[in-house]
Amino acid sequence: MANMAQAIRMALHYSETHLGVSEIFGQDVGAPLGGVFTCTQGLKTTWNTPLDERGIVGAAIGLGLAGQRCVAEIQFCDYIFNTIDLLKMVGNTSWTTNGQYNLPIVLMTPTGAGIRGSVYHSHSFDAWASRLPGWKIVMPSTPLDAYGLLLSAVKDPNPVLFLKPKSLLRIRGEELIPGEPSNEKELKQRIDAPLGDRSFWQPNWPDLQDFEVPIGKAKIVRSGDELTVISYGRTLPLCLKVAEKLKANIGVSIEVIDLRSIYPYDWQTMKASIKKTGRVLFVNEDTEVTNFGEHLVYRTTQDLFYDLMARPKVLAGKNIPGIGLYPAMEEASVPYEHEIEKEILEILAEVP
Amino acid sequence: MANMAQAIRMALHYSETHLGVSEIFGQDVGAPLGGVFTCTQGLKTTWNTPLDERGIVGAAIGLGLAGQRCVAEIQFCDYIFNTIDLLKMVGNTSWTTNGQYNLPIVLMTPTGAGIRGSVYHSHSFDAWASRLPGWKIVMPSTPLDAYGLLLSAVKDPNPVLFLKPKSLLRIRGEELIPGEPSNEKELKQRIDAPLGDRSFWQPNWPDLQDFEVPIGKAKIVRSGDELTVISYGRTLPLCLKVAEKLKANIGVSIEVIDLRSIYPYDWQTMKASIKKTGRVLFVNEDTEVTNFGEHLVYRTTQDLFYDLMARPKVLAGKNIPGIGLYPAMEEASVPYEHEIEKEILEILAEVP
Amino acid sequence: MIQNQSSKLKVNSKKSSPKVQKIKAARTSKSTDDFMGLEASLVKQIFNLMLKSRVLEERLIKIYKAGEAFFWIGAPGEEAFGVPLGLLVNKGHGIKHDYLHLHYRATPTVVAMGMPMIDSIRLIMNKVTDPHTGGRNFSNHYCIPKWNVTPITSPIGVQYNFAIGTGLAQSKDQSSGISIITGGDAGTAESDFASCLIWSSRPERPLPLLITVQNNGWGISTAYSGQHGEKNIADRGKAFGIRTRLINGNDPIETYIALKEEMDYIRKERKPVLLEAYVSRLYGHSSASGANLDDKETDCLALFSQRIKDSGLMSNQDISELRNTFEAEARDAMETARQEAFPSPDSIWDHTYFQSENADWRNF
Amino acid sequence: MIQNQSSKLKVNSKKSSPKVQKIKAARTSKSTDDFMGLEASLVKQIFNLMLKSRVLEERLIKIYKAGEAFFWIGAPGEEAFGVPLGLLVNKGHGIKHDYLHLHYRATPTVVAMGMPMIDSIRLIMNKVTDPHTGGRNFSNHYCIPKWNVTPITSPIGVQYNFAIGTGLAQSKDQSSGISIITGGDAGTAESDFASCLIWSSRPERPLPLLITVQNNGWGISTAYSGQHGEKNIADRGKAFGIRTRLINGNDPIETYIALKEEMDYIRKERKPVLLEAYVSRLYGHSSASGANLDDKETDCLALFSQRIKDSGLMSNQDISELRNTFEAEARDAMETARQEAFPSPDSIWDHTYFQSENADWRNF
Numbered sequence A, B: 001m002a003n004m005a006q007a008i009r010m011a012l013h014y015s016e017t018h019l020g021v022s023e024i025f026g027q028d029v030g031a032p033l034g035g036v037f038t039c040t041q042g043l044k045t046t047w048n049t050p051l052d053e054r055g056i057v058g059a060a061i062g063l064g065l066a067g068q069r070c071v072a073e074i075q076f077c078d079y080i081f082n083t084i085d086l087l088k089m090v091g092n093t094s095w096t097t098n099g100q101y102n103l104p105i106v107l108m109t110p111t112g113a114g115i116r117g118s119v120y121h122s123h124s125f126d127a128w129a130s131r132l133p134g135w136k137i138v139m140p141s142t143p144l145d146a147y148g149l150l151l152s153a154v155k156d157p158n159p160v161l162f163l164k165p166k167s168l169l170r171i172r173g174e175e176l177i178p179g180e181p182s183n184e185k186e187l188k189q190r191i192d193a194p195l196g197d198r199s200f201w202q203p204n205w206p207d208l209q210d211f212e213v214p215i216g217k218a219k220i221v222r223s224g225d226e227l228t229v230i231s232y233g234r235t236l237p238l239c240l241k242v243a244e245k246l247k248a249n250i251g252v253s254i255e256v257i258d259l260r261s262i263y264p265y266d267w268q269t270m271k272a273s274i275k276k277t278g279r280v281l282f283v284n285e286d287t288e289v290t291n292f293g294e295h296l297v298y299r300t301t302q303d304l305f306y307d308l309m310a311r312p313k314v315l316a317g318k319n320i321p322g323i324g325l326y327p328a329m330e331e332a333s334v335p336y337e338h339e340i341e342k343e344i345l346e347i348l349a350e351v352p
Numbered sequence C, D: 001m002i003q004n005q006s007s008k009l010k011v012n013s014k015k016s017s018p019k020v021q022k023i024k025a026a027r028t029s030k031s032t033d034d035f036m037g038l039e040a041s042l043v044k045q046i047f048n049l050m051l052k053s054r055v056l057e058e059r060l061i062k063i064y065k066a067g068e069a070f071f072w073i074g075a076p077g078e079e080a081f082g083v084p085l086g087l088l089v090n091k092g093h094g095i096k097h098d099y100l101h102l103h104y105r106a107t108p109t110v111v112a113m114g115m116p117m118i119d120s121i122r123l124i125m126n127k128v129t130d131p132h133t134g135g136r137n138f139s140n141h142y143c144i145p146k147w148n149v150t151p152i153t154s155p156i157g158v159q160y161n162f163a164i165g166t167g168l169a170q171s172k173d174q175s176s177g178i179s180i181i182t183g184g185d186a187g188t189a190e191s192d193f194a195s196c197l198i199w200s201s202r203p204e205r206p207l208p209l210l211i212t213v214q215n216n217g218w219g220i221s222t223a224y225s226g227q228h229g230e231k232n233i234a235d236r237g238k239a240f241g242i243r244t245r246l247i248n249g250n251d252p253i254e255t256y257i258a259l260k261e262e263m264d265y266i267r268k269e270r271k272p273v274l275l276e277a278y279v280s281r282l283y284g285h286s287s288a289s290g291a292n293l294d295d296k297e298t299d300c301l302a303l304f305s306q307r308i309k310d311s312g313l314m315s316n317q318d319i320s321e322l323r324n325t326f327e328a329e330a331r332d333a334m335e336t337a338r339q340e341a342f343p344s345p346d347s348i349w350d351h352t353y354f355q356s357e358n359a360d361w362r363n364f
């Protein structure tokens, strides 16, 4: 099966050939590298930009004003923070012009920890992004969802921020992307750029099909009735593993929801689940103070206060200004399995 | 009594003459204007910068690295958003260098609505700022607190962000600043720059005294035992008014807390009050999704879940990308008295 | 400031364009002033629109001073630059036409393009009928999609950045559409101005941009002289191989001819030009500084009126009649706008997303 | 890339400094190469430190390749620039000394200043003994307050901005301290580079900055040629009246003399200089691109070794003995560092605030 980087590449190929995307750009996005995570190898409309994140976002805005469909990349979300004024402007363009201009742009950027990225390759952006009304914000945790969400993002008339969980980009999925050859090696041979000289390389794209993961729809990835865990991105598979382990070890039944869209978010799916289980843990890796998980707890408190069997909890990144390079520091800073398990057990143990 | 702009000016004068502040700078901060809100008139070490917010923050960082004390201004917080990468860097300098460098800088910026500022002179920054570990964040609601907090900020070895609630800058206080002449007109004559030609004007500073409002300490500005309202900045006096009105009209007893420091925040004062009243409303004007008030609700939920008599609530700015110029739009977008009252009454009415 | 102005004029006189001289010499004219060879009808049209724009701005200031608007910012003093620009635009929608990335001193340009006065008045009075922002934004924050006038926004400088994108769209196209940016002198210190120079001159893909700066010598209260090491802002283009030009933006004829030459070059060569125009700030920065006439500033309209009269193109009476007509139009527009509704408070959620898709999380 | 390099060299040869020529002419020397008049002891010291820095970087790469470090980025190929810079620094703490605002190719400079090898090794191995970051940050992210080496941080370009502040502090002082910035060619597209030019050339208060660019022709995989309209990056200083200079950063002697001249000028005149040095990227961008030797790049150390040998200053054997000494030092340092502890996970809250004031809201 394709890994997430390949899935993104295939979605971009489909977008170039079927959905009118005419420019895909960012630092090192074009040939020969095709992106620092290989997500843009072999595409027709990619090009390398200057080392200027503000220019990248500005270029996307201008293309959007000209009604063009583009996909722009910020190489790491750690380097998006000098563009927040522009992101706010993207978010307010439709509103401020009373609906006269809409910006159908897609901005993608790798986020989160998990690759020993130290202080400046481990930042998250989901909590920040959730503070940008006018944007839609998505974050897949599987290659197929990445494919489907990216197609939805490209089709959406609104600006969409596509967060790539960087530690999952090389992980293979368990579902085939529509049109993907079932042989992993064949896929690699057809669409991965070779090592060494690439000047004559051409990808041989499979005949990909449309596939939509609607923005705003969560997915119940595991059913359960004693506790709900809601997550997205890097931490989602960890939550799933812990849930399975706890089922096996102590027989507890945990429902796991992959939120997939951060804004607009699928409250109905979350609500139904929390109502059923009475216990909820929100897991993400952005810093914990003024965290999007706290918004979801707030929402839970408003709608389900009298249904809760335990305090709703957030497990997120520690509120410190960086993530240390030494692995034990990283593991103490953002959620990993041990902490997810500990939180789950604590919530389960709470007696109302 | 001094208004908040005068109080800030006096604090800066005290800082220049007693606390070693050697540079006060920003757009239009120097003579002849002395700041778009007059907060920096008549000072010795003020100067005008280029129209470059990133350079302003960079200059402050460099001065901090050189061990100098400075106060830098961003003219409106609406224009601070292209510097968030730098603000994060300020926040992580001590951490990343393992404590080798600390940046004793003060950054001040006017925030919030209330002056018919439309889309780009009404932004808030408190929720964003609460996501910047390594910074201390303060926001006064009275001239005396502004004076005391600014002196504390200047003395602090850490970076401090001093948020000026712009709609309160022209409001007079009810307490004298230590050293302030009791005659309002005299004060004005001595420290307000005259209209017209200012080239020969010199302020005649009163003999100001040290005064500290410790960072991290809230203030109970009104005692009560049926409900706690926690706010800061522009909305604080509105909460106080509503509390007084409700006392007069329906005899309900509301405790109002001025948080003053957003980070670190005074949880002990809040906790004791909420424990006492069992009902709490957090009011601020930044947008409501992933809002700092939601963090405080989260904290409340964790520590006081079983003490609550009603759902803890947040009243904040609507989650839209701008604030419309037309007053009724502004009043529908950020908290004003009518909405504060409505929320309070709803919480009081909630039967657990 | 007087000093500041005179030093500006010195720079200008040094830099009079050799091409302009040629056009001048090639013509014989009846009056002593042949307006550098421009047709009389065009000269009159320029004057007409400058006057119209000025009258409109004066009306906006009156509306502000009467307490019927919360804020005024605008363009009196920039008519001699803005009107020729508006007239030279290839007006229309889409990449075959010019994109305009303007700032808050754009009235002369949009008036020259044909915007009715009342639309500016609706904007400053924050009426629901305001076609630019629906009563949401400040005066002079125009937005006219049918003419590619992209939204004017308050943050200084960003328009230089957004033009990269429309320029990219146009750089692939075979037609002659270009992207035009205006902005102030102080604002060139913002990073977006540098981005514009860098991106528009990339050897891989140069962009058809007319990058302009209206240098009035001020950023609010801060004088140019203390902040700018550049003798001319336009010189910043040189390192990038960008063609540059300095003009006296208080002279509509010099401006028209220079802009036309530069725009022709860009349309044809598909490469950027950086043009700096010296202009005046006639009513101070905005209503925040009082919006009062500053008589130390050169008034391009007064100068041009005199020149028009001296040349015999129009009489004193012609001009005052024209002024009266515009004043009446502005007054009537205000009266009409006054009767119109304000936006409704519950419209605040509208247009957060395309076609007002639900934006309120309470309804998710 | 070969093409790219040769075009660089052409530029350099055109720009050989007339002053340098004079120094050369004024001396008579025994060997045919008199190293432009520099003392033999200084020439040997430069070579010694270049070799030391290279050996250290090679060791860092080995540590990475052996799986004992997560990431390597460093400076092989920049020794001929970085070592002279380090030697010319007025080293010490506080505004009377020079501030260094360096980027992640700074090993030669800090080695020349006297940093022990082991401190770089502790950094790349993320040991608690790492004096720069306590095991928190990437290789080559040095921080040495006692020598005004301000923290190197990963975001490209910001160091150009921070230097404004140390420059401001020094501009008021009567001593000769200056602020020095290094950075890559691609990074000059970031706004902070533009801010540095603007702020350092303010007529009101020029700043004593040595603004340098190490142009290696690449930003990761992106070639200079497609992205830069500037023939020389240094030309961007000209519009601001900033003195500029181009040098061959692969020649340590030319570099030393040029840096000395420019630094003397800045110390005395208290004004900025923008200096661009052409350098090589010998092991690719970082470990992310393999950290393998790129033999298409000019190797300044190999060139200088040859020159040293040709001049008779050192023999082949001298050099290989010196290399052996440094290699032993590096190996020993690694062995020592290996025995040292890693940071403890519960130290993550430390140093969020000054003196580790509580940062955890759970304890507020």
Ligand SMILES: Cc1ncc(C[n+]2csc(CCOP(=O)(O)OP(=O)(O)O)c2C)c(N)n1
Residues within 6 Å of the ligand: B027, B051, B075, B079, C105, C154, C155, C156, C157, C183, C184, C185, C186, C187, C188, C216, C218, C219, C220, C281, C285
């Ligand atoms: C990013 C940003 N910073 C600050 C401001 C506040 N501000 C509004 S106008 C202005 C001065 C602009 O001067 P200039 O660019 O020369 O244009 P002018 O007003 O003189 O035409 C400033 C500082 C702003 N609108 N945007």
Ligand SMILES: Cc1ncc(C[n+]2csc(CCOP(=O)(O)OP(=O)(O)O)c2C)c(N)n1
Residues within 6 Å of the ligand: A027, A051, A075, A079, D105, D154, D155, D156, D157, D183, D184, D185, D186, D187, D188, D216, D218, D219, D220, D281, D285
């Ligand atoms: C703000 C920012 N954007 C992107 C990156 C990722 N990045 C690291 S190095 C680099 C290229 C730098 O090229 P250049 O400035 O020429 O320096 P060189 O590495 O060639 O010495 C990029 C894009 C970054 N570190 N910071």
Ligand SMILES: [Mg+2]
Residues within 6 Å of the ligand: C184, C185, C186, C214, C215, C216, C217, C218, C219, C220
């Ligand atoms: Mg100006």
Ligand SMILES: [Mg+2]
Residues within 6 Å of the ligand: D184, D185, D186, D214, D215, D216, D217, D218, D219, D220
């Ligand atoms: Mg480079």
